[in-house]
Amino acid sequence: NAGVTQTPKFRVLKTGQSMTLLCAQDMNHEYMYWYRQDPGMGLRLIHYSVGEGTTAKGEVPDGYNVSRLKKQNFLLGLESAAPSQTSVYFCASSYIGPSGGRNIQYFGAGTRLSVL
Amino acid sequence: GIQVEQSPPDLILQEGANSTLRCNFSDSVNNLQWFHQNPWGQLINLFYIPSGTKQNGRLSATTVATERYSLLYISSSQTTDSGVYFCAVGGYGGSQGNLIFGKGTKLSVKP
Numbered sequence: 001n002a003g004v005t006q007t008p009k010f011r012v013l014k015t016g017q018s019m020t021l022l023c024a025q026d027m028n029h030e031y032m033y034w035y036r037q038d039p040g041m042g043l044r045l046i047h048y049s050v051g052e053g054t055t056a057k058g059e060v061p062d063g064y065n066v067s068r069l070k071k072q073n074f075l076l077g078l079e080s081a082a083p084s085q086t087s088v089y090f091c092a093s094s095y096i097g098p099s100g101g102r103n104i105q106y107f108g109a110g111t112r113l114s115v116l
Numbered sequence: 117g118i119q120v121e122q123s124p125p126d127l128i129l130q131e132g133a134n135s136t137l138r139c140n141f142s143d144s145v146n147n148l149q150w151f152h153q154n155p156w157g158q159l160i161n162l163f164y165i166p167s168g169t170k171q172n173g174r175l176s177a178t179t180v181a182t183e184r185y186s187l188l189y190i191s192s193s194q195t196t197d198s199g200v201y202f203c204a205v206g207g208y209g210g211s212q213g214n215l216i217f218g219k220g221t222k223l224s225v226k227p
Contacts, residue, residue: 033214042120042202042217058214090159104149105204105215107159 002026006091006108013081013115021076021111023091031094032074033058033105034066036087043090049074081115088112118143118207122218129193129225137188137221139203147206147215148179150188154199162188162201193225 004025013019023032030051035043045058047066055066063085065077074093078085092105119142129135139148150162163170163177165186170177174193179186190197200222204215 040219042204042219043215044217045214048214088157103147104161104164106161107151110157110159112157 004091004093004106004108006089006111008111009109010112011114013078013113015082015115017081018077018079019081019113020078021089021091021113023074023076023093023108024072025074025091025093025106026072027093027095027106028071029093029095029106030071031096032068033092033094034064034074034076035090035092036060036085037090037110038087046076046089083115086113086115118145118205118216120203120205120216120218122201122203122221124221125219126222127224129223131193131195131225131227133193133225134189134191135193135223137190137201137203137223139186139188139205139218141184141186141203141205143184143207145181145184145205146208147204148186149204149215150177150186151202151204152197152199153202153220159202190223193223195225195227198223198225 033048034046049055049068052071067075089111091108094105121140148166165177165179167181174191176189200220202220204217
């Protein structure tokens with residue numbers, strides 16, 4: 001049981017390059033999330049999805065795009081990377097709780113991205 | 117949006133000591149989770165506890181939703197407890213259901 005898997009684990013980009021981070025979950029969860037974590041900070045939500053084919057903006061969405069074409073996958077794209085996007089990126093997923101609300105979130109191992 | 121404050125920001129303990137970490141939040145919540153981020157960066161869910169008390173081994177947590185705070189207790193601490201502990205809360209409905217993270221408490225347990 002893999003849970004939430006993120007690829008790649010590490011990446012170095014030059015300013016202006018593009019890349020896609022892949023998140024895959026095998027728990028049949030409806031909800032998926034992308035966060036970034038900067039030094040001394042908690043996690044901040046970039047984008048999220050409440051189901052296949054749907055996405056929504058979180059707290060810090062600028063400079064990122066996402067897609068959820070399949071229920072198990074959630075992709076995070078950087079079209080033109082900037083040094084301010086140097087961070088650790090976490091993906092998470094959760095199922096719908098008994099009352100229809102969010103429930104426990106399960107996290108991937110993270111992707112460490114450096115933009116030079 | 118909901119504000120989350122954790123205290124203390126840093127904590128150094130001798131192995132075997134007990135500790136209490138606090139999380140205050142500014143509005144009603146229907147989701148509250150405690151996470152441990154180990155020194156390798158992995159985030160592990162410790163408790164889902166929007167209200168009440170739960171225990172898991174040496175760890176326990178209590179959330180008093182009416183007074184808008186949660187406490188995480190660590191007893192007989194071990195060096196493997198080191199890392200950062202995050203509290204995250206979610207409000208009611210729509211995007212308010214997304215988790216808002218505090219800045220964490222960094223715990224160092226010395227042998």
